[in-house]
Amino acid sequence: MEIQVLDKTFIPFIDAEKIDVRLKALAAQIESDMNGEVPVFIGVLNGSFMVLSDLVKHYKGACEMSFVKMASYIGTQSTNKVTQLLGLDVDVTDRVVILVEDIVDTGNTLVTLKDIFDQHKPKNVKIFTLCLKPEAYTKDIPLDYVGFEIENKFIVGYGMDYDKHGRNLSEIYQIK
Ligand SMILES: O=P(O)(O)OC[C@H]1O[C@H](OP(=O)(O)OP(=O)(O)O)[C@H](O)[C@@H]1O
Numbered sequence: 688m689e690i691q692v693l694d695k696t697f698i699p700f701i702d703a704e705k706i707d708v709r710l711k712a713l714a715a716q717i718e719s720d721m722n723g724e725v726p727v728f729i730g731v732l733n734g735s736f737m738v739l740s741d742l743v744k745h746y747k748g749a750c751e752m753s754f755v756k757m758a759s760y761i762g763t764q765s766t767n768k769v770t771q772l773l774g775l776d777v778d779v780t781d782r783v784v785i786l787v788e789d790i791v792d793t794g795n796t797l798v799t800l801k802d803i804f805d806q807h808k809p810k811n812v813k814i815f816t817l818c819l820k821p822e823a824y825t826k827d828i829p830l831d832y833v834g835f836e837i838e839n840k841f842i843v844g845y846g847m848d849y850d851k852h853g854r855n856l857s858e859i860y861q862i863k
Pocket residue numbers: 731732733734735788789790791792793794795796797847848
Protein backbone atom coordinates (compact mmCIF):
# COMPACT_ATOMS: atom_id res chain seq x y z
CA MET A 688 0.00 0.00 0.00
CA GLU A 689 1.25 3.47 -0.86
CA ILE A 690 2.18 5.80 1.97
CA GLN A 691 2.60 9.52 2.24
CA VAL A 692 5.59 11.09 4.00
CA LEU A 693 5.26 14.87 4.06
CA ASP A 694 4.71 15.91 0.43
CA LYS A 695 5.96 12.68 -1.23
CA THR A 696 4.32 9.35 -2.02
CA PHE A 697 6.24 6.11 -1.46
CA ILE A 698 5.54 2.51 -2.47
CA PRO A 699 6.46 -0.67 -0.52
CA PHE A 700 9.94 -1.84 -1.51
CA ILE A 701 11.63 -4.23 0.98
CA ASP A 702 9.42 -5.80 3.62
CA ALA A 703 10.33 -6.55 7.23
CA GLU A 704 10.65 -10.30 6.70
CA LYS A 705 13.00 -9.91 3.76
CA ILE A 706 15.18 -7.54 5.81
CA ASP A 707 15.24 -9.97 8.72
CA VAL A 708 16.19 -12.98 6.58
CA ARG A 709 19.02 -11.04 4.94
CA LEU A 710 20.35 -9.69 8.26
CA LYS A 711 20.38 -13.20 9.72
CA ALA A 712 22.42 -14.50 6.78
CA LEU A 713 24.87 -11.59 6.93
CA ALA A 714 25.31 -11.95 10.70
CA ALA A 715 26.25 -15.59 10.17
CA GLN A 716 28.66 -14.62 7.40
CA ILE A 717 30.35 -12.01 9.60
CA GLU A 718 30.64 -14.52 12.43
CA SER A 719 32.35 -17.05 10.20
CA ASP A 720 34.74 -14.37 8.89
CA MET A 721 35.82 -13.29 12.38
CA ASN A 722 38.05 -16.29 13.18
CA GLY A 723 37.92 -15.73 16.91
CA GLU A 724 38.22 -11.92 16.71
CA VAL A 725 35.76 -9.91 18.80
CA PRO A 726 34.50 -7.23 16.39
CA VAL A 727 33.37 -3.74 17.31
CA PHE A 728 30.19 -2.89 15.43
CA ILE A 729 29.97 0.87 14.92
CA GLY A 730 26.63 2.26 13.74
CA VAL A 731 26.64 5.56 11.89
CA LEU A 732 23.88 7.76 13.27
CA ASN A 733 21.16 8.59 12.68
CA GLY A 734 20.11 6.21 9.94
CA SER A 735 21.74 3.01 11.19
CA PHE A 736 20.05 2.70 14.57
CA MET A 737 17.51 0.10 13.42
CA VAL A 738 19.80 -2.00 11.27
CA LEU A 739 22.53 -2.20 13.92
CA SER A 740 20.00 -3.22 16.54
CA ASP A 741 18.52 -6.00 14.39
CA LEU A 742 21.88 -7.16 13.00
CA VAL A 743 23.50 -7.71 16.40
CA LYS A 744 20.46 -9.63 17.67
CA HIS A 745 21.34 -12.23 15.03
CA TYR A 746 25.08 -12.14 15.84
CA LYS A 747 25.76 -15.02 18.23
CA GLY A 748 29.49 -14.47 18.88
CA ALA A 749 31.13 -12.08 21.34
CA CYS A 750 31.09 -8.50 20.11
CA GLU A 751 31.08 -4.89 21.20
CA MET A 752 29.12 -2.04 19.71
CA SER A 753 28.81 1.68 19.68
CA PHE A 754 27.57 4.54 17.54
CA VAL A 755 29.18 7.58 15.98
CA LYS A 756 27.82 10.65 14.30
CA MET A 757 29.37 12.89 11.70
CA ALA A 758 29.37 16.63 12.26
CA SER A 759 29.76 19.17 9.49
CA TYR A 760 30.60 22.74 10.27
CA ILE A 761 32.45 25.71 8.88
CA GLY A 762 36.03 25.92 10.13
CA THR A 763 37.95 29.06 10.97
CA GLN A 764 40.73 28.44 8.45
CA SER A 765 40.71 28.80 4.69
CA THR A 766 39.61 25.19 4.27
CA ASN A 767 36.03 26.08 5.32
CA LYS A 768 33.91 22.88 5.41
CA VAL A 769 35.14 20.24 7.84
CA THR A 770 33.55 16.93 8.68
CA GLN A 771 34.35 15.38 12.01
CA LEU A 772 33.37 12.44 14.08
CA LEU A 773 31.49 12.87 17.34
CA GLY A 774 31.30 10.28 20.03
CA LEU A 775 33.84 7.55 19.31
CA ASP A 776 33.97 6.13 22.84
CA VAL A 777 35.72 2.83 22.07
CA ASP A 778 39.45 2.33 21.62
CA VAL A 779 39.55 0.66 18.20
CA THR A 780 43.34 0.35 18.04
CA ASP A 781 44.17 -3.13 16.79
CA ARG A 782 40.50 -4.12 16.71
CA VAL A 783 38.33 -5.37 13.88
CA VAL A 784 35.81 -2.60 13.24
CA ILE A 785 32.59 -3.18 11.31
CA LEU A 786 31.11 0.14 10.20
CA VAL A 787 27.36 -0.29 9.86
CA GLU A 788 25.49 1.96 7.43
CA ASP A 789 21.85 1.95 6.42
CA ILE A 790 22.68 3.07 2.90
CA VAL A 791 25.69 3.80 0.70
CA ASP A 792 24.80 6.14 -2.15
CA THR A 793 27.63 8.35 -3.49
CA GLY A 794 29.99 6.93 -0.85
CA ASN A 795 31.07 10.40 0.32
CA THR A 796 30.12 9.66 3.93
CA LEU A 797 31.96 6.37 3.80
CA VAL A 798 35.19 7.86 2.44
CA THR A 799 35.29 10.41 5.27
CA LEU A 800 34.49 7.81 7.92
CA LYS A 801 37.05 5.32 6.63
CA ASP A 802 39.77 8.00 6.69
CA ILE A 803 38.92 8.95 10.25
CA PHE A 804 38.84 5.36 11.48
CA ASP A 805 42.11 4.48 9.74
CA GLN A 806 43.81 7.19 11.83
CA HIS A 807 42.91 5.20 14.96
CA LYS A 808 45.00 2.25 13.67
CA PRO A 809 42.43 -0.53 13.80
CA LYS A 810 43.49 -4.02 12.71
CA ASN A 811 40.88 -3.93 9.97
CA VAL A 812 37.83 -1.87 9.00
CA LYS A 813 35.03 -3.76 7.33
CA ILE A 814 32.04 -2.06 5.77
CA PHE A 815 28.48 -3.25 6.20
CA THR A 816 25.57 -1.55 4.45
CA LEU A 817 21.97 -2.64 4.34
CA CYS A 818 21.39 -0.94 0.97
CA LEU A 819 23.74 0.02 -1.84
CA LYS A 820 23.01 2.04 -4.96
CA PRO A 821 25.65 0.62 -7.36
CA GLU A 822 24.86 3.20 -10.06
CA ALA A 823 25.69 6.04 -7.66
CA TYR A 824 28.65 4.46 -5.85
CA THR A 825 31.86 5.34 -7.67
CA LYS A 826 34.38 5.09 -4.82
CA ASP A 827 36.92 2.30 -4.57
CA ILE A 828 36.46 1.28 -0.94
CA PRO A 829 35.32 -2.35 -1.04
CA LEU A 830 32.00 -3.07 0.65
CA ASP A 831 32.29 -6.28 2.63
CA TYR A 832 28.66 -6.94 3.54
CA VAL A 833 25.79 -5.64 1.40
CA GLY A 834 22.17 -6.40 2.20
CA PHE A 835 20.47 -5.25 -0.99
CA GLU A 836 21.68 -3.67 -4.21
CA ILE A 837 18.98 -1.25 -5.25
CA GLU A 838 18.25 1.12 -8.11
CA ASN A 839 19.17 4.76 -7.85
CA LYS A 840 15.89 6.01 -6.36
CA PHE A 841 15.21 7.62 -2.99
CA ILE A 842 14.10 5.27 -0.21
CA VAL A 843 12.72 5.84 3.26
CA GLY A 844 11.98 3.80 6.39
CA TYR A 845 13.83 1.35 8.62
CA GLY A 846 15.93 4.20 10.01
CA MET A 847 16.15 6.21 6.80
CA ASP A 848 14.40 9.58 6.67
CA TYR A 849 12.81 11.94 4.25
CA ASP A 850 13.35 15.39 5.75
CA LYS A 851 13.57 13.88 9.26
CA HIS A 852 10.35 11.87 8.86
CA GLY A 853 9.75 8.18 8.21
CA ARG A 854 12.66 6.69 10.18
CA ASN A 855 10.21 4.74 12.36
CA LEU A 856 8.70 2.76 9.47
CA SER A 857 9.52 -0.94 9.95
CA GLU A 858 9.80 -1.58 6.20
CA ILE A 859 11.62 0.19 3.38
CA TYR A 860 9.64 2.26 0.88
CA GLN A 861 10.73 3.70 -2.47
CA ILE A 862 9.72 7.04 -3.91
CA LYS A 863 6.89 6.73 -6.43
O1 LIG B 1 26.84 7.61 0.32
P1 LIG B 1 26.31 8.98 0.64
O2 LIG B 1 25.87 9.74 -0.58
O3 LIG B 1 27.27 9.77 1.50
O4 LIG B 1 24.94 8.80 1.46
C1 LIG B 1 24.81 7.88 2.51
C2 LIG B 1 24.61 8.55 3.83
O5 LIG B 1 23.41 9.33 3.78
C3 LIG B 1 22.61 9.02 4.92
O6 LIG B 1 22.98 9.80 6.03
P2 LIG B 1 22.53 11.31 6.24
O7 LIG B 1 23.70 12.20 5.98
O8 LIG B 1 21.26 11.57 5.49
O9 LIG B 1 22.29 11.37 7.82
P3 LIG B 1 21.29 10.49 8.70
O10 LIG B 1 21.93 9.12 8.86
O11 LIG B 1 21.24 11.22 9.98
O12 LIG B 1 19.96 10.40 8.00
C4 LIG B 1 22.96 7.56 5.21
O13 LIG B 1 22.69 7.22 6.56
C5 LIG B 1 24.43 7.51 4.90
O14 LIG B 1 25.22 7.80 6.03
